[in-house]
Amino acid sequence: MMSFFLHRTLFADPMLATRGEGIYLHTADGRKIIDGSGGAAVACLGHGHPRINAAIAEQLSKVAYVHTVLFTNQAAEELAEILVGHEPGGLSHAYFCSSGSEGNEAAIKLARQYFLEIGQPQRTRFIARRQGYHGNTLGALSAGGNMMRRAPYAPILSGCSDSRSTFTGGSSSSGAAPATSRATAELPSIMVQCRSTSTAGQGSCPDSTARSDASTAARPGPPRSPSGKAGA
Numbered sequence: 001m002m003s004f005f006l007h008r009t010l011f012a013d014p015m016l017a018t019r020g021e022g023i024y025l026h027t028a029d030g031r032k033i034i035d036g037s038g039g040a041a042v043a044c045l046g047h048g049h050p051r052i053n054a055a056i057a058e059q060l061s062k063v064a065y066v067h068t069v070l071f072t073n074q075a076a077e078e079l080a081e082i083l084v085g086h087e088p089g090g091l092s093h094a095y096f097c098s099s100g101s102e103g104n105e106a107a108i109k110l111a112r113q114y115f116l117e118i119g120q121p122q123r124t125r126f127i128a129r130r131q132g133y134h135g136n137t138l139g140a141l142s143a144g145g146n147m148m149r150r151a152p153y154a155p156i157l158s159g160c161s162d163s164r165s166t167f168t169g170g171s172s173s174s175g176a177a178p179a180t181s182r183a184t185a186e187l188p189s190i191m192v193q194c195r196s197t198s199t200a201g202q203g204s205c206p207d208s209t210a211r212s213d214a215s216t217a218a219r220p221g222p223p224r225s226p227s228g229k230a231g232a
């Protein structure tokens with residue numbers, strides 16, 4: 001199929017999803033596939049739920065988008081209250097983004113801004129766990145410990161993080177002292193994410209994830225470049 005859409009691999013065409021229904025995806029060639037992974041493993045709403053469709057349509061009929069520099073909207077206000085109205089773990093405000101990567105960029109910048117404003121500008125380092133994945137933007141990659149995904153971009157990542165092995169506690173920084181033994185004064189934050197199903201453990205997915213298996217879910221795996229290795 002001729003496509004102008006830059007897919008994740010240049011070597012195979014992805015399946016064309018034409019319809020979603022609950023846990024199922026239907027493809028143009030007539031297959032019905034269980035979306036057991038929920039998109040990239042983090043979408044838990046299923047496909048085409050009538051209540052969700054109605055809520056989206058209702059909001060679109062009111063206002064689709066406003067920029068937060070000047071406006072707020074009722075839906076965002078209500079969602080923020082649902083999420084943090086009872087201040088879970090001391091969280092008092094919600095900030096909405098369009099993706100996990102963008103959310104982590106925002107968290108990194110908020111941590112920086114906080115310490116600047118309280119007069120501690122020397123705090124510039126983050127600790128991440130090895131294999132921890134925080135997103136594909138440069139800031140989120142910089143603060144993550146997924147070695148395979150970091151590798152192609154290492155020369156242009158900021159040196160703000162130190163990742164520690166999930167299993168051994170070892171540091172990934174060659175020649176550097178373990179982050180935890182450095183002056184804690186340098187640390188604005190430790191990157192810990194709570195998502196219902198993190199993709200952090202998928203860094204070393206076997207090659208079988210590259211196969212499309214019509215009888216099972218479209219399984220999550222590391223994004224693949226044309227070489228089939230690291231991802232965007």
Ligand SMILES: Cc1ncc(COP(=O)(O)O)c(C=O)c1O
Nearest residue numbers: 040099100101133134135198199
């Ligand atoms: C734990 C975690 N953080 C961040 C991200 C990045 O989110 P997104 O792909 O929405 O940018 C993911 C994506 O899978 C994730 O699993």
